[in-house]
Amino acid sequence: MLLLQTILSGVLIGLVYALVAVGLTLIFGVMDIVNFAHGEFLMLGMYASFWGFALWKLDPLFTLPLTALLLFGVGAALYRVVIRRITDAPMLSQIFTTFGLMILFRGLAQYFWSPDFRSVEGSVLTGKVAFAGLQFGLPQVVAALGAVATSGAVWWFLRSTRLGAALEATAADKEAAALMGIDAQKMFALAWGLGAACAGVAGALLSTTFPIFPEVGASFILFAFVLVALGGFGSVAGAFWAGILVGVVEVVGGFLWDPAYKLVLVLSLYLLVVWLRPQGLMGKA
Amino acid sequence: MSRAAAGRAVGLAALVLAAVFPLVVRSATWQNTVILMLMVAQLGVAWNILGGYAGQVSLGHAVFFGTGAYVSTLLALRFGITPWVGMFAGAGVSAALAVVIGWPCFRLKGHYFAMATIAVGEIVQAVVNGWELLGGAVGLSLPLQNTGFWFMVFNRSKLPYHYIALGLLLFTLGVNWLVTRSHVGYYLRAIKDEPDAARSLGVSLTRYKLYAIALSSGLAAMGGTLYAQKELLIDPGSTLSTSLSIKMSLVAIMGGVGTLAGPVIGAVLLTTIEEASRLGFGGTGRGTDMVVYGLLIVVIAVYQPAGVLGWVKQRFPPKAAPAAPGPGGAR
């Protein structure tokens, strides 16, 4: 029973990892850029929820669409102002641009909102879900469900809408997409907007359980990287399933073995997979 | 004066400047800043052999730096072996470890390789953190009292550290230079620029990549020993962290990847930015230093993706006629 509870807890947190990684892999798939500042989108999503609650008593769950919209704007604007200029730069300069952005965002958060820890207290999302001898915090369950819904929506968008198809086409072949009349610039901005919005939604969903502070993105970014590479760079479905896998391995591994090495376990699994299958679980070779 | 000759002249001037600096400037703070520059530059040059010349972007090089620091410190603490020997022992252990890590990782390319090295770095940090023999999370500290050449610990004077750091940097640059002149360097460039062509010509990509990682990691390990001897405290957080790995590559990128002098220029630039932003704004506790630091990195990476040397190449294209032939400067 304890084991079952542990496995399910792993699934719950894994789904949130997955949502963060879906945003990251979307950006990567379309642009071949690994965004080191992705955790900071999550941080901004958390702060957006926090301020909505602190200033206007609006529950993070109600402001969630607004947070998503806001982060979409941040992501798209970031593309227009900065990323656009490094589209064709070498991989290293791209890494360092986003690395610099990561430091910049953390510094700005500390500058404007102080390094204090914040939290959303008294959200509608408090309480427990208990059944058949298992129990989970309601916020975790809602966060996991929200993550599934958002990841699913992104997947549906890419599969079933014209805009999504255009995005996929750009990801597959920039030149060919341009010949078909797709504006690559718009697609890139869209990818950044969507990617940031996914992380922002994850932040909003976490804001009721997780402490909020300028460096909070650091806790999640490593998992997001692992998931993106494990699932296959650019594969939304891959990132999603990898999220669940990693969540379960982390929580169950920590429980059965030593929690000090739960990260080692996840990273070793990742290295093993990419060693056997360099393109990741669901990536294209 | 041709660009190459101008480059040599600038290099020589920089060397003279570095050699006399601590004799002229007596402020310990400035001396310390320059030592930090030299140490970071050395790490950047070491990283550059793998990341720049061979094009394999490692973001886990702190593992090798840490290996050097831990090996020499353990040898000194356990067996009283002088760090002068420990430095080379560390380099050897590190090179061997690099081959073990490199062999499977070189199956991966581009982003996959970079991500894998981050993972390796994090794994090593976590393992050392729980390893009692290596001092665990507390780390290892060298006694402050044993000073002198034999112990490679010097009291108040910065001069010995300065010249050791400078010597190590020159040694690393020398190794790098030899590599670029040798057939290994030739093949590395081929692997980086035309991997498929190189493979079809029968170049064993993995073998040459392994040469590069062994050299690169061995040199980074020597830098680790120097760090341990200067700070006298090594712990997983400060010697094995991913942020340190990123810093090593950052200096190379700022100056110019795959060039001899690039990491040195990058180190001067990055250390200046870091120190200036911390001294200027660090005491306020409002994160202003991070804002300045982050913003500058973004600006440099966006507007000068080829680093400072890339900018120089743009400004002074090689074919250009001598701009201002100085005395004896005509070609």
Added chain:
Amino acid sequence: MSTTFRASLLAALLGAALPATAEDVTIGVIYPLTGAAASTGLELKNAAQLAADLINGTEKSLALPMVGGGGLPGLKGAKLKLVFADHQGNPQVGASEAERLITQEKVAAIQGCYFSSVTQTASQTAERYGVPFLNDSSSSVGLTQRGFKWFFRTTPNDELFVQNAFEFLKDLEKRKGIKVKRIAILAENTEFGTGAARLQEKYAKENGYEVVEKILYPPKGTQLTSEVQKLKAAKPDVVFQSSYLSDAILSMRTYKDLGFLPTALLANDAGFNDSEFLKTMGKDGNYVISREVWALDLAALKPVIGKANDLYKARHGVNFNGNSARAFTGMIALAEAINRAGSTAPEAIQAALKATNLSADQLIMPWGGIQYDENGQNRKGAGIIVQVQDGKYVTVWPAAAGTKDVVWPLPAWEGR
């Protein structure tokens, strides 16, 4: 007539006529002002600054040494000037900053650094230069075992804190007729947590308790579910926990969500005593027991504590806590020594520090006073044990300082 004599004569004449125009005494203060611990670093900075301002000011209502003297009377009313530096949690930066403060800012002494690892390297630099280093807030035992001559620590160290915790447990068992058997240890796996866990394990065994689980976890993770499940499976009576703030919050929420309820939770200061902890946890933070060095309710015994706290609160909107009170106390103790030295010469300050003998009523801490042993450790430091009751930290041990009875065992999470 020699120039020196003429100058001193002139100075004597002028000194009689004019108010003293002594030079400022510069003190370097190094804390983590950016990075994950920036929030704590700012509190420490604010507290040290408040102490300096009170010493420089003329408001005498606070009966503490040096306060209200308009500067240091022993140095002709010289004012204290604090130069703050940020070590970012990085030992190398701490050492560089110490060097800069010493050589560039010409500080008379250094106070800092909160992180034990940074205190270690920064005090090494001070030792090399022969500049007094006052450590106000790092509790790693090894710091005062290095044979340093310029290192002085006002705060008690971890060993004393752990001893306190077991004395408290023994007291409680006697007084309430209960029996604690099974102990579990949960600690973050950096220097702070591993050191504390090792001591806790040692003292638990010496005191005849069974350590049923010892978990070292990587800090600042995304979840603590595995750790809490392990705890749950081990069924301990008492959990000893060492965590920084974000983990402290996350672990408490996970306990509640997974329905884990030991008889008591004995925290090792840090995150559990951070000003943000109760703000964030609300009612769920109640009944946590923690070792401390300071609590506001001690003002009932020592009114000066309440007065000092009012001043801090008026300025910064929050109460003192164990960290900021220690930074405040460190600065007072340092200034008192410099004043007694009558000079900013390092040797004079070092000698004055060695001769420091502050009594209990000269401090806002529940200590017997400040007097350093040959290693520079304050031998009169003491710890207290507090419990959160109705959203406030109240002192429950030792009995002399104890103002309220401890709530034992932990009441159920629901219906608090």
